[in-house]
Amino acid sequence: MTTSFETVAPLLAQQAIELPSWAFGNSGTRFRVFGSPGTARDPYEKIADAAKVHELTGLAPTVALHIPWDVVDDFGQLREYANGLGVELGTVNSNTFQDDDYKLGSVTHSDPVIRQKAIDHHLRCIDIMHQTGSRDLKIWLADGTNYPGQDDIRARQDRLADSLQQIYAGLGDDQRLVLEYKFFEPAFYHTDVPDWGTSYAHTVALGDKALVCLDTGHHAPGTNIEFIVAQLLRLGKLGSFDFNSRFYADDDLIVGAADPFQLFRILAEVIRGGGFGPDSGVAFMLDQCHNIEQKIPGQMRSVLNVQEMTARALLIDRDALSAAQAAGDVLGAHGILMDAFYRDVRPDLAAWRESRGLPADPMAAYAASGHQEKIAAERVGGAQASWGA
Ligand code: PSV
Ligand code: MN
Ligand code: MN
Numbered sequence: 001m002t003t004s005f006e007t008v009a010p011l012l013a014q015q016a017i018e019l020p021s022w023a024f025g026n027s028g029t030r031f032r033v034f035g036s037p038g039t040a041r042d043p044y045e046k047i048a049d050a051a052k053v054h055e056l057t058g059l060a061p062t063v064a065l066h067i068p069w070d071v072v073d074d075f076g077q078l079r080e081y082a083n084g085l086g087v088e089l090g091t092v093n094s095n096t097f098q099d100d101d102y103k104l105g106s107v108t109h110s111d112p113v114i115r116q117k118a119i120d121h122h123l124r125c126i127d128i129m130h131q132t133g134s135r136d137l138k139i140w141l142a143d144g145t146n147y148p149g150q151d152d153i154r155a156r157q158d159r160l161a162d163s164l165q166q167i168y169a170g171l172g173d174d175q176r177l178v179l180e181y182k183f184f185e186p187a188f189y190h191t192d193v194p195d196w197g198t199s200y201a202h203t204v205a206l207g208d209k210a211l212v213c214l215d216t217g218h219h220a221p222g223t224n225i226e227f228i229v230a231q232l233l234r235l236g237k238l239g240s241f242d243f244n245s246r247f248y249a250d251d252d253l254i255v256g257a258a259d260p261f262q263l264f265r266i267l268a269e270v271i272r273g274g275g276f277g278p279d280s281g282v283a284f285m286l287d288q289c290h291n292i293e294q295k296i297p298g299q300m301r302s303v304l305n306v307q308e309m310t311a312r313a314l315l316i317d318r319d320a321l322s323a324a325q326a327a328g329d330v331l332g333a334h335g336i337l338m339d340a341f342y343r344d345v346r347p348d349l350a351a352w353r354e355s356r357g358l359p360a361d362p363m364a365a366y367a368a369s370g371h372q373e374k375i376a377a378e379r380v381g382g383a384q385a386s387w388g389a
Pocket of ligand 2: 215242287
């Protein structure tokens with residue numbers, strides 16, 4: 001007995017995927033950042049682009065901000081602007097990686113003055129969160145060292161723990177801190193939060209409002225990410241995802257592009273562990289850049305990929321799978337999982353979208369709408385936003 005699409009459709013209606021404001025700025029590699037016509041010039045235009053993605057897909061009701069890239073004079077006004085376009089402001093991402101003072105570290109720095117500056121930046125982010133109505137403060141640190149012996153790894157952990165405690169103390173009752181990990185880059189010998197275990201250890205020490213953020217691009221090749229998902233959900237410490245895909249390193253490519261099967265396996269484990277849906281406490285976000293492709297359709301493709309893989313993961317026949325597992329039926333159990341992975345849900349999703357007043361094919365609808373040409377004509381003059389300001 002296979003699970004029918006109709007059974008899982010109500011669950012799909014609960015899906016929300018947060019878009020990163022920085023996906024709508026120009027980005028590139030250390031070799032070149034390519035400009036493209038129509039790219040947003042300020043936070044308002046980035047939000048308008050995100051709202052367009054939501055309008056056509058119904059999947060992206062919130063936009064994440066990056067501070068100081070998205071600093072505006074009046075965050076209340078930015079919030080009203082977003083609301084007027086049908087979206088909310090979401091996670092606030094702190095940035096302590098683009099200031100000369102942080103060359104040797106930010107919240108782990110041995111100089112108390114620089115460390116305080118980094119802590120204060122996070123407290124300012126929390127203040128902004130009160131104005132934007134954001135729940136989550138996401139911390140990704142560029143801290144680390146390039147050479148063995150460069151600094152005392154253990155003392156840096158102690159300073160990290162102390163700084164995080166001061167930041168955590170500034171959170172409001174309904175706010176959360178999500179701590180992201182990454183095993184390399186920009187530091188190449190060690191990073192101060194390299195893996196889920198380190199993030200877990202710090203967030204456990206902080207308390208219930210501190211959780212782990214799992215960025216799918218931040219693992220060594222071959223890492224079994226769905227196992228980490230299962231473990232963090234088991235421990236009640238999975239706070240959010242930064243979805244993207246990678247072929248080699250932290251490539252920030254469109255989620256599901258490099259390895260759709262891995263995305264399926266991750267989502268299957270999310271659903272299995274109760275991490276799906278608004279009440280789960282697990283936030284889905286994208287953390288991507290669109291270097292050579294158009295940005296609005298790039299984000300649309302991304303949320304649609306997550307939706308398609310979620311639908312397939314929801315279609316796993318759980319009863320049959322449990323029975324096969326209990327019977328020790330290795331190939332039978334594997335086959336049940338693969339049956340769901342190979343289900344082509346695109347026609348069902350197209351019909352379902354239409355029934356909800358959305359375009360059956362959002363990508364085609366965007367291309368036909370003339371919106372890209374319109375913003376290319378309108379957004380002339382001024383500096384386009386880049387992965388940065
Ligand atoms: C750097 O690796 C990074 O991509 C992290 O994943 C953050 O989430 C993102 O930048 C935004 O700060
Ligand atoms: Mn990330
Ligand atoms: Mn990253």
